[in-house]
Amino acid sequence: MQYSFFFIIGTIFGSFLNVVIYRIPNKISIIKPRSHCPKCKEMIPFYRNIPILSFLLQKGRCNNCSIPISLIYPLTEFIIGFFFLIGLHYFQYMESISFIIVASLLYTISIIDYKYYIIPLELSFLTLIALLPNIIISTNPLFYIYGLLVGLGYLLFIYTITWAITKKEPLGLGDIQLIALLGLWLGPLKILITIFLSACIGIIYWIILYFISGYEKNRKLPFGTFLSLSAIIIYLTKLV
Ligand SMILES: [Zn+2]
Structure with missing residues (x-):
């Protein structure tokens, strides 16, 4: 009962x-x-704006003009509902609330970066505020500071190498901000695994695009998307 209630609240937040x-x-x-x-x-009246259900009832079309509605809308509602369930089940109190908000913001960043190749500063800032409780209640706040330093250090390393070889900037300012935030959220080991995992996803994504639409010299990759989604997965992973 508590779970279905949380899920519904999550889908409304997702909406x-x-x-x-x-x-x-x-x-x-x-x-x-x-x-x-x-x-x-x-205008969409409130009774036709029910998360997931409205999409299913209207068979994925606008009630007025019948234009297809992107599947991403109900999917977002479902995923955020799912984050609420995970938060309720796996974490307690402060960490639960912090996880739900940080994961939801990272998901939002991932979709925006995928669609527009930008990471809005206001969302990065909100993520920073949402992850602070974790650091404040921790008995070892230095752990998170190390995460920040390791993330940025690794980035500096990649940056220097890429710059030396290609004379190109490998990452935008938004990505750098995001890695700093993720370092603070995940700590030193998990941030490295996250960067590695997102690089792997990036390569796979590039290969898939290569087979679909051929080689393109200056193809942009939404690295913020790969980073955010990897971070959520790695945060939930128990490392031995
Ligand atoms: Zn319409």
Whole structure:
């Protein structure tokens, strides 16, 4: 009972994050105007804005103009609902709340970076605030500071090598901010594994794109997406 309640609250929060994902990169206010169809601009009344269910009932189309609605909307609602369940089941009190908010923000960052190749500063800042409780209640806050330093140190190393060989910047400022944050969240060992895992995902992604659309010299990769998703997985992984 408690679990279904948490899941539903999570999907409602996910529904709000859908708005954030769409509006922040397009520089539209998050509060006003109310939700509307991006095609026909028809306002979506609250009774037709029920997470996941509305999408299923309307068979994935706008009720007014029948334009297909992206599957990413109900998927986001489901995933955030799932984060709420994980938070409730695996963590306690402060860490539970902190995990739910940090994971939800990282998910939001991952979708925005995938779609627009940007990591909004306000989201990085909110993530920083949300992960602070973990450090404050910890008996060993230095552990997280080491994570930050290791993440940034590793980055500096990669940066120097790439710069020396290709004279190109391998990462944007947004990625660097994100790695610093993830170091603070994960600690020294997990941040290294996260960077490694996201590099592997990046290579696989590049190979898949290569087979689909051929070689492209300056292909952009949403590295922030790979980093954020890897970080959530690694955070939940118990290391021996
Ligand atoms: Zn419409």
